[in-house]
Structure formats: structure tokens, C-alpha cells
Amino acid sequence: MKTNCSLLLHLFFSLALLLGLGKPDPDPLQDYCIADNKSPPSFSTNGAPCIDPNKATSDHFTTSVLSKPTNTGTSRFGFNATVLSTINLPGLNTLGLTMSRVDIAANSAVPPHTHPRATEVLICLKGQLLVGFVDTSNRLYSQKVSPGDSFVFPKGLIHYAYNQDPKIPALVIGRVQ
Numbered sequence: 001m002k003t004n005c006s007l008l009l010h011l012f013f014s015l016a017l018l019l020g021l022g023k024p025d026p027d028p029l030q031d032y033c034i035a036d037n038k039s040p041p042s043f044s045t046n047g048a049p050c051i052d053p054n055k056a057t058s059d060h061f062t063t064s065v066l067s068k069p070t071n072t073g074t075s076r077f078g079f080n081a082t083v084l085s086t087i088n089l090p091g092l093n094t095l096g097l098t099m100s101r102v103d104i105a106a107n108s109a110v111p112p113h114t115h116p117r118a119t120e121v122l123i124c125l126k127g128q129l130l131v132g133f134v135d136t137s138n139r140l141y142s143q144k145v146s147p148g149d150s151f152v153f154p155k156g157l158i159h160y161a162y163n164q165d166p167k168i169p170a171l172v173i174g175r176v177q
């Protein structure tokens with residue numbers, strides 16, 4: 001009976017593979033698509049249109065925007081996020097991921113929010129944070145992270161990051177995909 005079962009499973013998976021059910025996402029149609037920020041299209045696209053690939057340079061794939069500490073004093077919740085985009089990093093266009101730098105003042109938080117279509121993993125570089133998320137059965141997962149520690153917020157779930165320290169600001173880098 002047991003062998004019959006695994007034979008059936010094998011058959012099922014082979015069939016699924018044959019029918020293409022096990023295929024990963026398709027590869028992009030091009031190596032890259034440097035965002036053309038000069039001529040915004042009059043039609044809707046998923047991402048920005050590409051510049052002529054022959055005009056691509058190394059500069060299109062690099063930026064220092066995440067190296068700069070930001071001002072948290074003027075923001076409502078005491079955090080300031082700098083996000084890589086097709087404007088400050090044109091080579092990022094269509095690749096399906098981004099990164100951000102979030103400066104969080106002492107005794108401040110990135111309040112609960114969600115990214116409906118993306119997972120986020122962060123790494124703490126400075127200070128200490130209480131981070132967490134709530135799953136769809138209302139279970140809370142919470143953890144204290146210190147420099148070098150990472151934490152992942154699964155796609156679509158409400159999450160937050162709280163700098164409980166009364167004096168020391170915190171810095172995290174988040175990758176969103």
C-alpha cells in the first residue's frame with residue numbers, strides 16, 4: 001500500500017512538472033531596463049520605460065543615497081526612511097526588489113503598517129529595536145534586535161519597529177521584495 005502511494009505521488013509530480021505547474025517565475029526579457037526618468041510615458045507600465053541599453057553606464061547601477069543619515073526631528077513619528085527607487089537608482093527598474101535606510105530616533109517607532117505584496121527583511125546596524133509582526137491568526141511574533149541581527153516580516157503581515165531606548169537612535173537597512 002505504501003509503495004503504491006509513493007508511486008502515485010511520483011506520477012503526480014512528474015505530471016505536474018510536465019504540465020509546467022512546477023515552473024518558477026519566468027526570466028526577465030532583458031538583462032536590465034535602466035529607468036528613463038526624462039520622458040515619463042503617457043501610458044501605464046509596470047515600472048518605468050527603459051533607456052537605450054547601449055547608453056547604460058555603471059553610474060546607472062550605483063547610488064550613495066543610503067549612506068546619508070537623515071533628519072528624524074521633523075517627522076511625525078520620529079523616523080525617516082530613504083528608499084532606493086528607479087529615480088535614485090535607475091538600474092533597479094523592473095528587478096522586483098528594493099532597499100531602504102530607516103533612521104529611528106530614540107523612543108520612537110515605525111508604526112504598524114503592511115506591504116500587501118512584499119516580504120521585508122531588515123538588518124539592524126545601530127541601536128536596538130523591538131520588531132515584530134502579527135500573523136493572520138492574530139499571533140504576535142516579537143523580537144529585540146541589536147546591530148548585526150536580522151528579522152523578516154512575511155509578505156502582507158502587519159509589522160512595526162520600536163526604538164525603546166530613551167537616548168540612542170537606531171538605524172536599520174531593509175530589503176523589500
Ligand SMILES: *[C@@H]1O[C@H](CO)[C@@H](O)[C@H](O)[C@H]1NC(C)=O
Binds near residue numbers: 069070071076080081
Ligand atoms: C528626512 O531627512 C531628510 C534629510 O535630512 C530631510 O530633508 C527630510 O525633510 C526628512 N523627512 C522628514 C519627514 O522628516
